[in-house]
Amino acid sequence: MKTLIDIHGQHENQSLLDESTHIEFLDSFSEKEINDIKKEYIKFYKRFNELKDEISKNFGDDKEKQRELDLLRYQNREIEDANLKEKEEEELENIRSKILNSEKISNSLQEASIQISNVTIDSISSSVRALEKIEKMDKKYEESLSTLKSIYYDIQELSRDLEEYKDEVYFDEEARNNIEERLDLIYMLKRKYGNSVEEILKYSEEIKQRIEKIENSEEYVNKLKKELKEVINNMEDMCIKMNKIRYEYAKILEQRINKELIDLEMQNAKFSVAIQYNTNKQFGVNGLDKVEFMICTNIGEDNKSLAKIASGGEMSRIMLAIKNVLANVDKIPTMVFDEIDTGISGKAANSVSEKLKQISNKHQVLCVTHLANIAAKGDYNYYISKNVEENRTKTSIKKLNEEETIKEIARIASGNINDIAIEHAKNLRKIA
Numbered sequence: 001m002k003t004l005i006d007i008h009g010q011h012e013n014q015s016l017l018d019e020s021t022h023i024e025f026l027d028s029f030s031e032k033e034i035n036d037i038k039k040e041y042i043k044f045y046k047r048f049n050e051l052k053d054e055i056s057k058n059f060g061d062d063k064e065k066q067r068e069l070d071l072l073r074y075q076n077r078e079i080e081d082a083n084l085k086e087k088e089e090e091e092l093e094n095i096r097s098k099i100l101n102s103e104k105i106s107n108s109l110q111e112a113s114i115q116i117s118n119v120t121i122d123s124i125s126s127s128v129r130a131l132e133k134i135e136k137m138d139k140k141y142e143e144s145l146s147t148l149k150s151i152y153y154d155i156q157e158l159s160r161d162l163e164e165y166k167d168e169v170y171f172d173e174e175a176r177n178n179i180e181e182r183l184d185l186i187y188m189l190k191r192k193y194g195n196s197v198e199e200i201l202k203y204s205e206e207i208k209q210r211i212e213k214i215e216n217s218e219e220y221v222n223k224l225k226k227e228l229k230e231v232i233n234n235m236e237d238m239c240i241k242m243n244k245i246r247y248e249y250a251k252i253l254e255q256r257i258n259k260e261l262i263d264l265e266m267q268n269a270k271f272s273v274a275i276q277y278n279t280n281k282q283f284g285v286n287g288l289d290k291v292e293f294m295i296c297t298n299i300g301e302d303n304k305s306l307a308k309i310a311s312g313g314e315m316s317r318i319m320l321a322i323k324n325v326l327a328n329v330d331k332i333p334t335m336v337f338d339e340i341d342t343g344i345s346g347k348a349a350n351s352v353s354e355k356l357k358q359i360s361n362k363h364q365v366l367c368v369t370h371l372a373n374i375a376a377k378g379d380y381n382y383y384i385s386k387n388v389e390e391n392r393t394k395t396s397i398k399k400l401n402e403e404e405t406i407k408e409i410a411r412i413a414s415g416n417i418n419d420i421a422i423e424h425a426k427n428l429r430k431i432a
Helices: 019-027 031-057 062-080 088-100 102-132 139-168 173-193 197-215 217-263 312-325 344-360 403-416 421-432
Strands: 006-008 270-275 291-298 332-337 364-368 382-389 391-401
Touching: 019 031, 019 217, 019 291, 031 217, 062 173, 062 197, 062 391, 088 173, 088 312, 173 197, 217 270, 217 291, 217 312, 217 344, 270 312, 312 332, 312 344, 344 364, 403 421
Parallel strands: 006 332, 332 364
Antiparallel strands: 270 291, 382 391
C-alpha cells in the first residue's frame, strides 16, 4: 500500500515520482508556517465548491424552471386540497373498523346490557334488601351493605353506558362510503408523497420552500454570487500567502537536498523546486500553486522531472537525498530500498550507508544490498538465497546472527572468507 510502504529501486514506482505528491511534501516541510493558513483555506475551498454547485442548480433556463414550478404547484395544491390532519388516518381506520364490525359490536353490547339489567342488577338489589334487615346487628354487616350499594350504583352506571354505546353503533351507508373515500385519498397521497400523513405534510412544506426559492431565484442566486465573490477574495489572499511560504521553503529544501547530493558523490547534480502559480483562478485543494521537483544530473543539461531520470543508480541516490531531508515530515512509515547500491562504490557507498542509517532513525528501513559498507550498518541482517528443489526454484530467507553477519559481510566485500576479510568485516561493523 502506497501510504504504508515506499519502494525505492531500479524500476518501481515511488511516491516522489508522483508529481501530485510534491506539493504535499513541500507543505509538510514548511508545516509550521503554512499549516494554519492551509486549514483555513480548505474551509473556504469547501464552501467555494458548495456555492458553485448551488448556483449551478439554480441556473436552469426559463422553460425548465416553469416546468418545475408547474409540477410543484400541482403537488402542493393536491396536498392542500386534501386538508390532511395529523393522526387523521389512525382515527379513520378506527372508525372504519367499527363500521365493519358494527353488527358484532351491537349484538355484544345488547347481550351485555340485558344480562346486567335483567340479572345482575335485580340480584344485587335483592341482596341489598336482605342486608338492610340485619345491618344494625353488626358493624361488619353494615360495611358489607355499604360496599354492595356502591357496586349496585356502579353497575347501574355501567348499564347506562352500555345503552349509550349501543345507540352509537349505528352507521349508515353514506358515512361508510365517505370514510372509505377519505382513506383512499390518503393512501393515494402516501404512494406519491410519503409513508405517512406526517411525511406528506413535511413534503408539502419542502415544496413551498422550493417554489419560493425558484420564484425568487434571481435574488437568491445574486446572494450566492455575492458570497462566492467574497469567498474567492479570501481564497486568493490565502493562496498568495501560501505561494510566498512555498517559495521561501522551496529554496531551503533545494539547499539541503543539494548538500545531500554532494555527500552522495553527485556534485554535478542540482535539485530544484518549480512552483507555478495559476493566474486563471482554477482553485484546487492546495490553492493555486503547482509544485514539481526537478533535477539536473549533469552540467549543461536542462532540469528534468524526477520521473524522467534514466539512470537507476542516480535515481536511487537522488531519492535517498530527498528522503533524508524529508525524513521528519514523510508520513510513510516503511521504506524499501532495492539495490540502491547499483553503480556506486567507495566513498559514495559510505555516504549512502550513512544516509540510510539516518533515515532509519525516523522510519523502518528495509534494504536489499550487495555492498559490505551498507550491510554493515544494518541492525538486523537476513540472507536471501535461491535453490532448485525438484525442478522448482525456491527462495529462502534466513536471519543471521552476529557471527554469520560478519562472514557474509566479508564474503561480499572480498569474494572470499579469510582472516583479512573477516577482520575488515569486523571493522566495518565496529564503525557502524
